[in-house]
Amino acid sequence: MKAYEVLVSDDGATWRKVATGTFPNDRTEYVVPVAPVTARHVALRALSEHGDQNRFAAVAELDVVRAR
Incomplete structure (x- = not known):
């Protein structure tokens, strides 16, 4: 996955929408910074x-962490 939106x-x-950006083209772990928000559902939308x-995008792992 290259370009993304977090909803x-x-x-x-x-x-x-609470975040947008692009992931690097490598296998390193990447953290998407999002300001604290209250929500019940989270979605990661692949844009490219x-x-x-532009036919295939993948994410190996996705974790959502509560703000402290």
């Missing part, structure tokens, strides 16, 4: 891939 929702129907076909 959150309270009800699973109405979503709001690292390549020229």
Whole structure:
């Protein structure tokens, strides 16, 4: 996955964008900084891939961490 959006929702129907960006084209762990927000659902939307076909994007692991 190259370009992405992070969305959150309270009800699973109405979503709001809380982060956008691009991941590097390597296998390092990457943390997406998001300001603390209250939500019940989290979505990661792939907008593009690292390549020229824009047919496939993948994420190996996704963790959501509560703010302290």
